[in-house]
Amino acid sequence: MCLGIPGRIVEIRDDGGFPMGVVDFGGVKREVCLAYLAGEVEVGDYAIVHVGFAISKVDEEEARRTFEVLKEMSQLDELEWMREVAEKSLNPQPPEAS
């Protein structure tokens, strides 16, 4: 669970002094905290994101490669959580879910 997923930053904003943004992970978009890369990234940059936090900036080539490898390794758990769980988590989850 220590693996981060690379994605492209498509939006940066300031949430009352808290740097947030939207990152596109191969088509899946998700809110991400940018506090740990504040001032270091711009829209269009790529970053490794771990549990909702961008932790390091990477180049596009590296981002693409890592994403592909994660897919081949079926290690995109985090992305699955994002896709299936993120919207659901704010609503009660029935026993048979997940």
Add this chain to the structure above:
Amino acid sequence: MKYLSEYRDGRIARGLADSIKQVATRRWVLMEVCGGQTHTIVKQGIDELLAGAVEMIHGPGCPVCVTPLEQIDRGLAIASRPEVIFTSFGDMLRVPGSEMDLFQVRSRGGDVRVVYSPLDALELARRNPDKEVVFFAVGFETTAPANAMAVWRARELGIENFSVLVSHVTVPPAMVALLESPDNRVQGFLAAGHVCTVMGWTEYEPLARKYEVPIVVTGFEPVDILEGILMAVKQLEEGRHEVENQYVRSVKRDGNRPAQEVVSKVFDVVDRQWRGLGNIPSSGLGLREEFAAYDAEQKFGVHTITAEESEECHAGEVLRGILKPNQCPAFGTKCIPENPLGAPMVSSEGACAAYYNYGRFRTPSESGA
């Protein structure tokens, strides 16, 4: 190698494997301390490919796996309370406690939810002011900045119905504990790439010097791992013991400073119990005194709960490299991923689950590797 040939950088990987075999004049014992690396090594058969030149021991690199039973039981006790919405990363739900797991709490009516980020749990607290939202904060240094920030934000936003059950562990003290144990066999380490993305590698430098072990910061792709192994083997052959960085694409020497700062504002270094390894001094993170209001253990009075680990589970020996997972008597019989006896069988990053999922049912000697 059947798996490696499927990988698209197969040629580079085979070249690296050949170099490792050429450089090694004897068999060296290395340990990887990242569950993602364990997964890659077992899935791609890297250990089998290098048999004779390098033996890989799978270290305690899976945070879910090393979370002690008593902490799981505390989580279960909190999750069973009617006023609580209990949140965690998905991996934790099937980790067996003494009597049940989080899934069972949910089927008995407990409100247990999987979240992607600790900030989602905080948002849940904001939207449900009449509920107590608790987040199970497990993980290594990679995850600590996220969990620390959730607590920091909770205080900033004045959200009082949010708390965290902390079971954070840090890698270097576990490496020291392994190196100092009398039955240690590890001669060099692959350090975890994403842990070092946050922490950098300065804290590994005194370790490499004192214990005379090479430590190579390594990524988790097959080619990364093979390159990391080659770098470590070269050091061993040349009698060097330094920290080297294979994963330059993501890791800088000093790591991510802003992340380290928030972690040290919210957390203190504490002693921690590791599943299978026992108590390791200064090996974990706990909430600082000033954040006590966000400590779920205190809020729900569960710190008194203790638990004895099952004697049937040999997780400790597996994590120390004394037993391979398939040498545990329960492996694949009493203990399978659908019905795990111990934590390393639960998460896909655990060594026992990796061996099971990739069909490693025989011991290395029997398979002729």
